[in-house]
Amino acid sequence: MNTPRIDEKRAAVSVRSPIIINQLGAEIRASLIDHWSRPLVIDHPADRPPWEIAPEADVLLTRPLAGWNKAPADRPAGWPNGLRWIQTASTGVDFFPAWLLDGPVVTIGRGISADAIAEYVLAAILGFTKRLHDIRPRSRDDWKITPLGSLGGKTIGIAGFGSIGHAVAERVKPFGVQIGVLRRTPWQYAPAGILPVDDIETLFALSDHLVVALPATSRTMHLINADVLARAKKSLHLINVARGRIIDQQALLRALDDGQLAGATLDVTDPEPPPDGDPIYSHPKVLLTPHVSWTGGEDVKRLAGKVLINLDAYAHGAPLADVFDKNLEY
Structure with missing residues (x-):
């Protein structure tokens, strides 16, 4: 049978x-x-x-x-x-x-799309650190030795530890970095290689690269504002792959203009897309992409x-x- x-x-x-x-x-x-x-x-x-x-x-x-x-x-x-x-x-x-x-x-x-987004984040971090496009010589006179940056010993901050945050952490671990993580729920124990962080201000003060991977809720609206940005290292590179409204965008542009942080890679904006003429399109310290980090996987x-x-x-x-x-x- x-x-x-x-x-x-x-x-x-x-x-x-x-x-x-x-x-x-x-x-x-x-x-x-x-x-x-x-x-x-x-x-x-x-x-x-x-x-x-x-x-x-x-x-x-x-x-x-x-x-x-x-x-x-x-x-x-x-x-x-x-x-x-x-x-x-x-x-x-x-x-x-x-x-x-x-x-x-x-x-x-x-x-x-966690893996694809994490790859985008890694590309943004390495691109900011190594600046390969910036140092490309276009003539004999441009042929100069320019020191590149390194990730060794740096701190990668991750705001939000869902599937995207986990995927980012796994990809940056091999670079010899410290990984600071802020999440909504209390920590019973931290995974190996993870430094728990209690608040967004502390995460900004610690981080050399900071990834925003939080959900967009009424509680995270403009969570990253002028006061938080004032706590950042002047060398900080901010990466947003979550939602634009989590960051006070005008406060971010002012902070970049004032040298409070070094740069930002933004795959999301508020509003999205920004209106024509918005300074975010041409800001020299902003790498803007049109909400594509989730693609390619x-x-x-x-x-x-x-x-x-x-x-x-x-x-x-x-x-x-x-x-x-x-x-x-x-």
Whole structure:
């Protein structure tokens, strides 16, 4: 007698075959169609607002870039219809309207792009330290020996110790640096090579390079302000791969102008993008990138894996992973 395959056993006890609205593209669709729960996958038309979905759907897979920046302030009529679960591709939810987070359970893409973002951070740190583009000779007269910087003995500060913070720490450890970390929850014990830091002011005073990897919440809005920046070493290089509003951007530009810190690498801004004419575009001490640190990795593959794990749980009526916490705001 043939033994049923695991997938068949799962299908036999499944709770529901979901109707899924897919706003995440063809690769995610391809990972869904063979799932044992036999979902009906509906690709959302690109020219339709992301909140205008089929009323019979019970699952929505979405991302900020699907068009949520144009969402109405008030909950649309009928929303959320039959939705029971919303999966976002992003870790942060600040690009979504409040009403999307106040209804069906929302699960987030925590950790999907951590490796790619950590590589961006490492590139920013090494680029600032070694200055290879700055010292490139363009003539015989430019051929001069210019001392380069080193990471040995420096302190890398990390504000926020989620998946991104952990990934950054693992990548900088081999360079012989001290790693200072500020996190929300108290430390029971610190991992090897990690120096716990109690507050943002102390982290700024210690760090030679400081990575902002905090969630954007009401508590972190302008956490990094003029008073905090005044505590920085004059040699500090500030890197923000989180959200622009965590830093008081005007205070940062003034601090750079006044020599309170040496430079900043910003992948995020407030607002985003900055308006034309904003001095952040041309500031000589700012390396600005257009919110791309999350790209270049295996984020689609990891997202597909996260969606499938949660789809297993959803079809069985089991708890979902990486659920958005309204109290923590992430």
